[in-house]
Amino acid sequence: MAFTLGTHIVLASFGVAFPFMVMVVHLRGLRRGDAQAMTLARRWSKVMAVLFAVGAVTGTVLSFELGLLWPELMGRYGEVFGIPFAFEALFFFTEAIFIAIYLYGWKRMRPWPHFWTIVPIVLAGMGGTFSIVAANAWMNNPSGFTQLPDGTLTDISPAAAIFNPGIWHQVPHMYLAAFIVVGFTVASVYAVGMLRGRRDRYHRLGFLVPFTVAAIAMPLQFAVGDQAARSVASAQPTKFAAQELVWETGSDQPEIIGGIMDPETGEVRWGIAIPGVASLLTGSPPTP
Numbered sequence: 001m002a003f004t005l006g007t008h009i010v011l012a013s014f015g016v017a018f019p020f021m022v023m024v025v026h027l028r029g030l031r032r033g034d035a036q037a038m039t040l041a042r043r044w045s046k047v048m049a050v051l052f053a054v055g056a057v058t059g060t061v062l063s064f065e066l067g068l069l070w071p072e073l074m075g076r077y078g079e080v081f082g083i084p085f086a087f088e089a090l091f092f093f094t095e096a097i098f099i100a101i102y103l104y105g106w107k108r109m110r111p112w113p114h115f116w117t118i119v120p121i122v123l124a125g126m127g128g129t130f131s132i133v134a135a136n137a138w139m140n141n142p143s144g145f146t147q148l149p150d151g152t153l154t155d156i157s158p159a160a161a162i163f164n165p166g167i168w169h170q171v172p173h174m175y176l177a178a179f180i181v182v183g184f185t186v187a188s189v190y191a192v193g194m195l196r197g198r199r200d201r202y203h204r205l206g207f208l209v210p211f212t213v214a215a216i217a218m219p220l221q222f223a224v225g226d227q228a229a230r231s232v233a234s235a236q237p238t239k240f241a242a243q244e245l246v247w248e249t250g251s252d253q254p255e256i257i258g259g260i261m262d263p264e265t266g267e268v269r270w271g272i273a274i275p276g277v278a279s280l281l282t283g284s285p286p287t288p
Contacts, residue, residue, distance in 0.1 A: 001065045004058055011055035015095070016129050016175065017182035018048050019121045021210055026115055036202045040209075042106055044186075048121075049103050052095065059092075076153070080145045081138040083158040084131040091128035095121050126175070130167075133174045137166030141235060169228040176221040183214025226281065233282040244278050245271065253278040 022044045029037035063085070067074050074082075098120040105114040138144075144161030146154045190206035233240040240246075245256045247266030255278045259271020 001062070001069055004061050004065060008055065008058035008062055010181065011051055011058060012129065012132075013178035013181045014048070014051045015055050016125045016178040017213070018044065018051065018186070019118060019125050020179075021182070021186065021213060022048055023115075023118045023122055024213075025205070025209055026118060030111055030115055034205075036205055039202065040206055045103055045106070045118075049099050052099055056092070056096075076151070077142075077145075080142075080153065080156055080158070081135050081161045084135040084138075084162055088128045088131035091124045091131065095124035095128065098124070129174055129178070130171055133171050134162045134164070134167050137170045138162070138164045140170075140232075141166035166231070169224060169231055172224045173221070173228050176217045176224055179217040180214045180221060183210040183212075183217065185210075187211035187214065230282060240282075246278065251279060252276050255281065 022041050025037045025044070026041035028034055029041055098117050102114070102117045102121060105117055108114075109117075138161050141164045143164045144157040144159070148154060187207050187210040190203045193203045194207060229240070229243075232243070244253065245259060245261050245268050246253050247261070252275065254273035254275045256268055256271040256273050259268040261268050
């Protein structure tokens with residue numbers, strides 16, 4: 001499941017951010033009569049469709065893994081946080097339908113009606129991401145139910161489960177991460193071309209649009225990521241300790257970059273330790 005998640009999260013990032021970038025260059029092409037921008041939009045739309053199809057496969061595998069590998073979790077709490085998965089399915093099919101319309105609409109539809117078919121793709125991608133991240137945030141911040149001593153669940157509120165305390169930092173963090181990953185990845189393709197001497201306007205535009213999007217998202221992610229880390233440190237100190245490779249509680253814990261922890265002794269090898277920074281980032285030492 002870790003392998004599937006590690007693969008799917010990259011493809012899911014393209015499902016969120018790439019349609020937005022296609023929309024940007026398509027809009028530029030229409031408004032300014034920019035043939036190079038329209039060429040980019042058309043070529044990117046094909047890549048967008050392929051990545052969506054591959055992401056659908058890994059997402060389907062994940063849905064089976066949730067039920068097969070975590071049957072007690074899904075069996076007991078599925079009725080609490082299962083609604084977001086239903087919403088995600090609706091967003092998924094909406095995105096699939098409009099990707100097909102958009103892809104086959106080139107030279108078959110009038111320019112502006114064709115452009116508007118990509119807007120639902122962007123909205124559906126963001127909506128589906130919100131739904132899945134809300135379910136994940138619920139696992140970190142369970143809410144929307146009362147559990148009796150015998151394990152029975154009462155007072156179930158799907159709305160409270162969806163809008164749990166974790167979504168306010170996890171959802172923006174995911175959105176920004178998607179724009180950063182996709183922006184820099186796409187820009188790198190055209191950067192390589194420019195380094196090889198292709199300095200035409202097509203390559204410059206293909207580099208500047210995604211790079212600008214990622215560059216805007218990056219500083220915002222610093223703030224959101226910091227808030228997310230502080231939330232984990234407060235609500236899930238054991239998880240935070242694992243993330244930061246902290247073996248014992250202390251008031252002056254270093255921030256360790258890289259490295260591997262010895263599970264027997266807690267010693268971190270090959271890491272770069274910056275004294276006291278982990279405690280400083282949490283704002284509430286001692287650090288777990």
